[in-house]
Amino acid sequence: MKNIVKALVFILLLSQNTWANDLITxxxxxxxxxxxxxxxxxxxxxxxxxxxxxxxxxxASPDLEGNTAAYYNNxxxxxxxxxxxxxxxxxxxxxxxxDWNSQKEKLFYYEGTVWYKKSFDYKKSADGRVFVYxxxxxxxxxxxLNGKKLGVHIGGFTPFNFExxxxxxxxxxxxxxxxxxxxxxxxxxxxxxxxxxxxxLTRDVKLVEVANTFIKDYALRLKKGTNNQLLGFIQLDxxxxxxxxxxxIPEVNSKYTVKTDANGYAELKFKADKLQLWSPESPKLYxxxxxxxxxxxxxxxxxxxxxxxxxxxxxxxxxxxxRGICSHEENGMRGGRAFSEEDAYMLLSRVKxxxxxxxxxxxxxxxxYVARLADEMGILLWEEVPVYWTISWENPETYKxxxxxxxxxxxxxxxxxxxIIWSMANETPISEPRNKFLRxxxxxxxxxxxxxxxxxxxxxxxxxxxxxxxxxxxxIVEDVDILGFNQYIGWYGGTPESCDNVKWELxxxxxxxxxxxxxGALQGLHGASNEVxxxxxxxxxxxxxxxxxxxxxQFRGVTPWILTDFRSPRRHLPVVQDGWNRKGLMSEKxxxxxxxxxxxxxxxDIINNGFKxx
Ligand code: GCU
Numbered sequence: 001m002k003n004i005v006k007a008l009v010f011i012l013l014l015s016q017n018t019w020a021n022d023l024i025t026x027x028x029x030x031x032x033x034x035x036x037x038x039x040x041x042x043x044x045x046x047x048x049x050x051x052x053x054x055x056x057x058x059x060a061s062p063d064l065e066g067n068t069a070a071y072y073n074n075x076x077x078x079x080x081x082x083x084x085x086x087x088x089x090x091x092x093x094x095x096x097x098x099d100w101n102s103q104k105e106k107l108f109y110y111e112g113t114v115w116y117k118k119s120f121d122y123k124k125s126a127d128g129r130v131f132v133y134x135x136x137x138x139x140x141x142x143x144x145l146n147g148k149k150l151g152v153h154i155g156g157f158t159p160f161n162f163e164x165x166x167x168x169x170x171x172x173x174x175x176x177x178x179x180x181x182x183x184x185x186x187x188x189x190x191x192x193x194x195x196x197x198x199x200x201l202t203r204d205v206k207l208v209e210v211a212n213t214f215i216k217d218y219a220l221r222l223k224k225g226t227n228n229q230l231l232g233f234i235q236l237d238x239x240x241x242x243x244x245x246x247x248x249i250p251e252v253n254s255k256y257t258v259k260t261d262a263n264g265y266a267e268l269k270f271k272a273d274k275l276q277l278w279s280p281e282s283p284k285l286y287x288x289x290x291x292x293x294x295x296x297x298x299x300x301x302x303x304x305x306x307x308x309x310x311x312x313x314x315x316x317x318x319x320x321x322x323r324g325i326c327s328h329e330e331n332g333m334r335g336g337r338a339f340s341e342e343d344a345y346m347l348l349s350r351v352k353x354x355x356x357x358x359x360x361x362x363x364x365x366x367x368x369y370v371a372r373l374a375d376e377m378g379i380l381l382w383e384e385v386p387v388y389w390t391i392s393w394e395n396p397e398t399y400k401x402x403x404x405x406x407x408x409x410x411x412x413x414x415x416x417x418x419x420i421i422w423s424m425a426n427e428t429p430i431s432e433p434r435n436k437f438l439r440x441x442x443x444x445x446x447x448x449x450x451x452x453x454x455x456x457x458x459x460x461x462x463x464x465x466x467x468x469x470x471x472x473x474x475x476i477v478e479d480v481d482i483l484g485f486n487q488y489i490g491w492y493g494g495t496p497e498s499c500d501n502v503k504w505e506l507x508x509x510x511x512x513x514x515x516x517x518x519x520g521a522l523q524g525l526h527g528a529s530n531e532v533x534x535x536x537x538x539x540x541x542x543x544x545x546x547x548x549x550x551x552x553x554q555f556r557g558v559t560p561w562i563l564t565d566f567r568s569p570r571r572h573l574p575v576v577q578d579g580w581n582r583k584g585l586m587s588e589k590x591x592x593x594x595x596x597x598x599x600x601x602x603x604x605d606i607i608n609n610g611f612k613x614x
Contacts, residue, residue: 022237023411024161025217027133027208028372029298035118035132035175035205038093041100042071042086045112049086050142050178071115072144072176088117088176096205097135099198102336107199109569113180116201121171128209129238130168132175133161135203135339135367139187142178154401155188156181157329157364157386158408161208177201186395188402189386194581195328195363196567198337203367211294213238213264218290219414220247220268221451222303227316228273230303231451236264240293248289249275277316278302278417280357283378285417302375302417306453308481311554313453313511315380315420321611322380322513322557323603324358325351325585328566329366332588344369348377350563350586354596355603360457360515360559363388363426365409374418381416382455382515382559383409384423387441391425393433402437403444410448419452426457426515427486435475442479455482457515469503483508483554486516486561489545495530496541499548512554517545518561521595522576523587533576539594546602560599564588 024030042049049071068075068084077084094100100107100114107114124130134141138156142149146169150162181199183191213236220232234245241264246257254272276284285300304316312319327347331338338347347370351359357380361370364386374381385405392398406422413419424441428434438456445454456476463469472485483506490496496519506512521538529540542560549555565584571577580588585596 022216023159023408024131024133024208024210025411025415026297026299027159027206028368031209032133033122033207033209035120035207036096037118039096039116039118039201040088040091040093041117042088042091042115043107043110043112044071044115044178045110047113049115050113072142072149072178073147074117074174074176088115088174089119094200096201097203097339098200099138099202099337100200101196101198102334111182111197111199113178113182114200116177116179118175118205120173120175122168122173122207123170124165124168124209127212129163129165129212129214131161131163131165131208131210133159133204133206133208134177134201135159135205136365137177137179137201137203138197138199139181139183140179141201142180144176144178146173155405155408156202157366158405159203159368159412160408164207175205186392186398188391188398188405189363189388190391192390193363193386193388194568194570196330196569202337203339211238211292213240213243213292214295215245215290215292215297216264217411218268219449220288220301221415222275222277222305224305224307224451225317226305227277228271228275230268230270230272232268234258234260234266234268234290236260236292238264243293246289246291248291249286250289251286272303275303278304278375278378279315280378280380283376283417285375299415300372300375301415304417306420306451308453308511310509311511311556313482313556320357320556321606322358322559323356323606324360324380324382324513324557324559325354325356325599326360326362326516326559326562327351327564328362328562329364329370330564330566330588332564332566333590339367339369341369341373344373347563348373348379350590351379352377354563354585355600355607358382358557358559360384360423362562365405365412368412371413371416371419375416379418381419382421382423382513383413383419384426384457385409385441387425387428387438389427390429391434391437393431393437399437399440403441406441406445407448410445414449421453421455421482422449423484424454424456424480427459428456429459430474430476438476439479442476453481455480455484455513458483458485460485460487463505466503468501469505471505472508477508477510481510483510483512484515485512487514488517488519489548490541491517491519496537496544499544502548504548504552506552506554508554510554511556512552513557513559514549514552514555515559516561517549517558518542518583520576520582521593522582523565523584523591523593525576533573533582535594539598542595542598546598560585564590 216237256270527534
């Protein structure tokens with residue numbers, strides 16, 4: 001009985017929290033003030049700053065506004081006899097953005113709550129509105145300004161913002177964020193993953209100042225099958241919702257004016273001639289200027305179409321092969337979560353050097369710098385939400401959470417030409433509740449963005465009674481545009497040579513991308529090609545696997561697992577792993593392994609001679 005009450009109170013607490021506002025897009029081109037830098041922090045595994053433990057934890061209301069015991073009030077003793085048992089300003093600091101695990105050795109394995117505090121002054125313009133914006137915080141963030149609760153955000157890899165216009169003071173503001181990266185069964189991702197659960201304010205924190213009525217969101221893209229018809233929408237936020245707005249592409253003398261409706265919304269539909277289409281070979285971006293009564297907002301947008309035609313993937317109407325690689329959002333050189341433009345540049349330059357034109361950003365949305373730089377550098381992207389392995393398919397809160405992360409990802413990156421595929425999930429066991437969950441996610445993605453392809457990283461199975469015949473046999477294949485699947489023949493079963501006898505039976509008139517294959521090798525460890533963990537074993541595995549994949553008629557892309565070794569709490573083999581997944585083609589320090597050249601040679605061959613497998 002007590003547990004049911006506790007569960008009910010927990011759900012009640014969840015629903016009491018105000019969820020983050022609608023996301024404001026195109027933050028990089030808005031008037032912002034950074035709050036990055038040193039933040040004071042308090043490590044609070046017992047959530048002492050949140051709950052009043054004099055009573056039973058779950059009966060205590062978290063709303064202790066004004067109560068000195070609650071850390072978000074940043075209380076200071078008013079006199080020598082007042083007892084307060086925390087003090088941010090005398091506490092240690094750490095850098096934001098950044099995870100706490102790689103910054104503080106004592107927090108390397110820490111999963112729990114850390115309180116962050118940043119003090120700042122801010123003078124806003126007379127009729128301006130101000131929002132506090134987070135690029136991402138893992139996993140749950142409870143956000144307070146000057147002791148007032150702004151709200152909650154759940155999900156470690158997508159941006160969120162809260163309006164602070166009426167709470168902001170000119171002097172001595174204190175922004176306090178309780179970040180909790182504890183893993184939960186019903187969370188997204190759930191308790192088990194093969195990546196490090198880096199916690200903290202892992203991405204940029206900014207104040208964003210906008211006009212009283214401002215351009216909150218918009219989309220602009222090329223209509224499929226055309227090279228000059230543009231479609232999209234614009235959404236204003238504020239009192240003067242209905243007004244004239246203009247969308248301009250000065251370089252091609254295109255200008256279009258439309259009036260938003262009473263909700264501040266307007267569809268965009270106009271022509272722009274002589275557009276040079278965006279592609280990896282010529283990543284042409286156009287300055288687009290959106291102007292309303294009170295503001296002018298610019299963006300850099302590339303125009304291209306992406307579709308499938310039978311087994312082909314068509315970029316701007318031409319069949320392409322996706323020469324790809326997978327990557328986690330980690331900077332192995334520095335250690336910890338990647339978060340900066342420099343980190344993104346390092347990743348994308350390495351991808352280019354490999355001869356690749358495509359990255360699967362695994363298994364969660366990476367920071368916005370990656371998508372914007374991929375636009376500039378001409379690299380195609382697969383973006384994914386962390387619906388990973390065994391999610392709680394039947395829990396409506398879990399679905400809402402997953403769908404919300406998808407919404408935030410699409411809202412943030414929908415104007416990026418580089419992004420061509422939204423991925424709903426990775427390696428999720430087939431079941432009716434799972435099928436239903438993924439179908440709803442697919443429907444939601446298509447409703448938000450009908451212009452891109454939808455997929456997921458599925459699992460392969462061997463055909464009943466024919467161990468060497470591989471099938472996918474997943475009903476979700478019918479719902480996606482691209483058949484994506486992971487396969488580890490020669491690593492999680494068999495030897496590299498096993499690939500030679502495998503037959504693939506994929507009865508789908510759809511393009512296939514092999515979204516993972518690979519094996520572990522310690523960089524610098526050498527031996528015979530059947531000696532596991534050696535570079536020679538990995539090299540041999542790549543050779544046999546790629547030959548096998550070329551026999552698949554639908555083969556239109558591949559993203560081997562993975563560009564660099566990455567931290568994983570599931571990898572314990574001393575000397576070889578020591579907490580690293582060693583399937584990288586490079587070590588975490590960027591040292592290349594033999595298999596790297598097998599893939600690079602294939603990609604250079606495709607660049608020079610096209611892909612003529614089938
Ligand atoms: C899985 C999974 C990855 C994991 C990889 C591995 O397929 O998708 O997240 O790291 O295999 O086992 O190395």
